[in-house]
Amino acid sequence: MKKLITILFLALLVPCLKAQQAEISGCWLGKLSVGAVDLRIVFNILIDDDGIYKATMDSPDQSVKDIPMGDVRFSDDSLVIIAPLLSGDYKGKMVNDTSIEGTWTQSGLSYELNLIKQAGGFKMNRPQEPVAPFPYIEEHVKFPSLNGEFNLAGTLTIPEGNGPFPATILVSGSGSQNRDEEIFGHKPFKVLADHLTRSGIAVLRYDDRGVGESGGNPVSATSADFAEDARAAIQFLSDRAEINEERIGVIGHSEGGLIAFILASQYDDIAFIVSLAGPGVNGKTILKDQTEYISRLNKMPEEVLQQTMRVNDTIYSILEKYGDPETGIEKINSFVTDFYRQEGEGEEVIEQVMNNLSSTINPSSYPWLSYFTRSDPAEYYPDIKCPVLALNGEKDCQVMAEKNVSAIVNGLKNSGNQNVTAKVFPGLNHLFQHADTGLPNEYGEIEDTMSPEVLETISEWIIGPREPGAPDRGKK
Known part of the structure; x- marks a missing residue:
């Protein structure tokens, strides 16, 4: 599982009412749905003595905690968090004192991320985790x-x-x-x-x-x-x-x-x-079965599933045949681009598909994927x-x-x-x-x-x- 490592940058607070400050400070919990995986995201926001926002972010499902935040802007019930190092941002609108509805955007892909204010800090219950002293x-x-x-x-x-x-x-x-x-x-x-x-x-x-x-x-x-x-x-x-x-x-x-x-x-x-x-x-069978089974459980439309399976089958075949990352990635990118153009998809959709693909199949991951597929x-x-x-x-x-x-x-x-x-x-x-x-x-x-x-x-x-x-x- 790859870590969602996000570093957000905090800016000077625009002058706002003390009432607004009190509303936004605290622990905010949301759920980011990425395919078959849900990741809980926690923003911990406080205000320092100079009235400037300080914050950290946790991704508890990925065991990432206390990531320092950068610029946070909050005015007129709108919250904006910019993540320039990851080409990402969060934009939300405060619905009431305890909820924010918003969107997380990263690498050209957008995901709904609604936040609920927690009464205290967020902590997961893991009753089986061993605690010292040990026998x-x-x-x-x-x-x-x-x-x-x-x-x-x-x-x-x-x-x-x-x-x-x-x-x-x-x-x-x-x-x-x-x-x-x-x-x-x-x-x-x-x-x-x-x-x-x-x-x-x-x-x-x-x-x-x-x-x-x-x-x-x-x-x-x-x-x-x-x-x-x-x-x-x-x-x-x-x-x-x-x-x-x-x-x-x-x-x-x-x-x-x-x-x-x-x-x-x-x-x-x-x-x-x-x-x-x-x-x-x-490995090829493992990956194919996994994709089909999870997609069906998620009730993916049959037409979309069959299209996905056709694309993946060709990708797996390229991974099997070519051990060299440069050659393999070039052939995969060319195939996927041509496939969706032939399907009549627009360039914006194709760009999103390619962004998503490159996060999975890239020079770092290709050797492992090729070996495992074979x-x-x-x-x-x-x-x-x-x-x-x-x-x-x-x-x-x-x-x-x-x-x-x-x-x-x-x-x-x-x-x-x-x-x-x-x-x-x-x-x-x-x-x-x-x-x-x-x-x-x-x-x-x-x-x-x-x-x-x-x-x-x-x-x-x-x-x-x-x-x-x-x-x-x-x-x-």
Whole structure:
């Protein structure tokens, strides 16, 4: 998930009534709908002793907080916030003391963004997020990348008691993510690591390259590069005295599941794999299924959907065929422009389409997209000999549950690996939350981070079921 990093510039306040100042100051919450994703946006506005507006912005669903604002203008019930660095602006009209109706415009695209004044500061409720003190050892660590060119940083949690302990690394899904795989205010990997460590399993979770405290550059990196980073994490664990080096596994979420398969096909010291909503079919199929399923849930008109699918199919084919970003992007841009001109669309619409396209497919993202589109887990199944647990949620909109879990089970068993366990959990989404539709715009609205039955399934599969009434494993 890409961060919505917005820096807005604040101007001197035009003289206005004290009553107007009192109305606009405070915490204002709105929801920005971008495709299938809803992002909550918070403007925190106050007035300093000189009568000048000061403000910060939060995007809680993207874990972005306290972004300093720039110029804010408010007069005659109209609010304008300019964002010159992002070619964006917010314009709104105060309807009453507690609501503003307005529009956010960025890169030529406009989105409705209505704001509601909050009685206090906005805070999301995340009841599963672990809070110290913990009944285990928590250590902040750094370890070298596989080529030694940069360091990766993470958190290692080790059960109390006598080791050595079984261990696992956690590998995040697509996009640059921190060690907690933080998304929409949730910290799935922190919740998972806490549960596993309380169950007697050591866990290493780490910031992706170029994120948080990790070095390296994520630009142009592919799943193969991230697999090398994961291998470096395994090597770090194997050198720790508290860890049983013969029982180190990989738990990968989404793209992390593909990375787990890559690793296990290359190294025979991987003790086990847990694929959490990981792909079982090729990347092109994943992307096509995802687009169609989410579009249908959002009730996209059939004619528009079929047009979108035709365009996307050609784009995916270009991504498959051309690994070079310059060539691929040129061919994609040419195709999309010609397609919509032939469909009779005006230049203004085409410009908006191209602006939207360039935010997704650009020189930085192209290598990853091209690699993922061409990726196929079936290439790795014949060389995977370790036990595999494949889990998914029935309402997953990003990785179709039955299709991908079945492909993993059948692919591994047909390749000679019979030690495969699989389960599709009813009612759970891509993050393994209990969901209504499973659409991504629900992720942030749901308070629970990860279903307890999924957590128990993982720990019991790795280490065996806990006796009724027994204390946390690993405790003295």
